[in-house]
Amino acid sequence: MFANFERIRDACATLNGVVRRAHQLGRYHLLDRIAFGGMAEIYRAKTFDADGHAHMVAVKRVLAHLAEDDDFIQMLVDEAKIAGLLKHPNIARVYEFARAHGEYFIAMEHVDGKDLRTILERCRQQRRSMPPQHAAYIAAEIAAGLHAAHTAVDRSGRPLRIVHRDVSPSNVICAYTGEVKLCDFGIAKATLSKVNTKTGVIKGKVKYMSPEQALGRKLDQRSDLFSLGSCLYEMLTRVPPFTATNEMDLLIKVRDARYRPISELAPGVPPELEAIADKCLARSRAHRYQTALEVQQALRGFLNSYMPGYTRSHLGRYVRKMFAAEIERELRMLEEFVVADTPSDDVGENLIARDLGPRAPYTKFTPRPGGTRGKPATNTRAEAAGDFADDSPQHLSNATTLQRDGVRPRGKRKGTAASSSFDIHASETLILDRNRGARRAADPERADDDGFDEALHNAPTLILDPTDRK
Numbered sequence: 001m002f003a004n005f006e007r008i009r010d011a012c013a014t015l016n017g018v019v020r021r022a023h024q025l026g027r028y029h030l031l032d033r034i035a036f037g038g039m040a041e042i043y044r045a046k047t048f049d050a051d052g053h054a055h056m057v058a059v060k061r062v063l064a065h066l067a068e069d070d071d072f073i074q075m076l077v078d079e080a081k082i083a084g085l086l087k088h089p090n091i092a093r094v095y096e097f098a099r100a101h102g103e104y105f106i107a108m109e110h111v112d113g114k115d116l117r118t119i120l121e122r123c124r125q126q127r128r129s130m131p132p133q134h135a136a137y138i139a140a141e142i143a144a145g146l147h148a149a150h151t152a153v154d155r156s157g158r159p160l161r162i163v164h165r166d167v168s169p170s171n172v173i174c175a176y177t178g179e180v181k182l183c184d185f186g187i188a189k190a191t192l193s194k195v196n197t198k199t200g201v202i203k204g205k206v207k208y209m210s211p212e213q214a215l216g217r218k219l220d221q222r223s224d225l226f227s228l229g230s231c232l233y234e235m236l237t238r239v240p241p242f243t244a245t246n247e248m249d250l251l252i253k254v255r256d257a258r259y260r261p262i263s264e265l266a267p268g269v270p271p272e273l274e275a276i277a278d279k280c281l282a283r284s285r286a287h288r289y290q291t292a293l294e295v296q297q298a299l300r301g302f303l304n305s306y307m308p309g310y311t312r313s314h315l316g317r318y319v320r321k322m323f324a325a326e327i328e329r330e331l332r333m334l335e336e337f338v339v340a341d342t343p344s345d346d347v348g349e350n351l352i353a354r355d356l357g358p359r360a361p362y363t364k365f366t367p368r369p370g371g372t373r374g375k376p377a378t379n380t381r382a383e384a385a386g387d388f389a390d391d392s393p394q395h396l397s398n399a400t401t402l403q404r405d406g407v408r409p410r411g412k413r414k415g416t417a418a419s420s421s422f423d424i425h426a427s428e429t430l431i432l433d434r435n436r437g438a439r440r441a442a443d444p445e446r447a448d449d450d451g452f453d454e455a456l457h458n459a460p461t462l463i464l465d466p467t468d469r470k
Helices: 005-016 070-085 116-126 132-150 222-237 247-256 271-280 292-306 312-322 324-334 436-442
Strands: 023-025 028-036 040-048 054-062 094-100 103-109 113-115 172-175 180-182 401-403 429-431
Touching: 028 054, 028 324, 054 070, 070 094, 070 103, 113 116, 113 312, 116 172, 116 222, 116 312, 132 172, 132 180, 132 222, 132 271, 132 292, 132 312, 172 312, 222 271, 222 292, 271 292, 312 324
Parallel strands: none
Antiparallel strands: 023 028, 028 040, 040 054, 054 103, 094 103, 113 172, 172 180, 401 429
């Protein structure tokens, strides 16, 4: 009866006053703002591929007052170039650094989850430390990403010698599916950087700096390992290793690398894991692990002995339970946004296009909901949680669905003209699970309280047409 369920939904939502118009910036339609800082704000955004399928990305938009700062813009160019060359499962991918509609922005991989800072804050609110197995897994994944960055080479095979310089909880994202991503290479240094950092100039979050970074000395990759140790310490104890009432005192504490033993603050932490954190936090670089790979191997070894069979799904379940209410609220909010039917063709200029190459993922993005091949866009709830460059499963991607669009007029039987016009591939979807209550009653311990059900997630898709009755 109705040709497009989504248009009807939008029209009804308009009457209820809940529709939000997405704002276009280049190839992307900005949805909700998910982070804000003194230099930029980050939005969840939607773009489309050539077939009109929607994909989520994150867009870091530079604040207007910094757009005229040439050094700052060059620093962002460096960040985008560095991250654009890094392709690793534990590093959030950068698609482009562009200028469009008079604004500068970086488009990057959207990770559907929470940053480690938010997770740690929730742990403090609940007065519960993160379980050792999750802390070890997250730290091992960060180490894997750091190893990839530290050993990266350019297109000619020359080492980039990247030092992240800002490994901290706010730059680590834990996806609801259990992936861990390192992001924000905004102050990272590599051989391709054009803006020089003077010796004695301190950049980064003081609380997670290495002693040599706090002293303004030249840094190498072992500085990142100290910062990783600080993150691991906080995951295990709920507090950072170094705290003070002012920044000068904090710098002194970081410089001296003196902290309370983990066992005093969290007696239940396994000694083997505490020893790994202590070695990362050694004041002397010579006494630390020498490579991120060594840290990763030590953490994997601990995890294999402490909890054999641990997988990323364990972390995913932990994060989803912690933020169950937020997940549902975010999904409902995403459905309220409406993208313009006729967006601007001004997609701006990608300032790092030459470094990314002619076949980079961003070249497949378009702001047009119908794509570039004239096919209608499909904007299902599952797609809102998806990501263009990541093949990992999303928390609604495999759920059972009910066909909602292209419904045949009542009274028409199979094989009539109305039936032949039915397009099942363009249909809208709705999550349907009649057995959820029964599963919860049968096994309350296994059923998640966050709205995510493993059995439902892995169930096959079933297309139903309730009007097809003989």
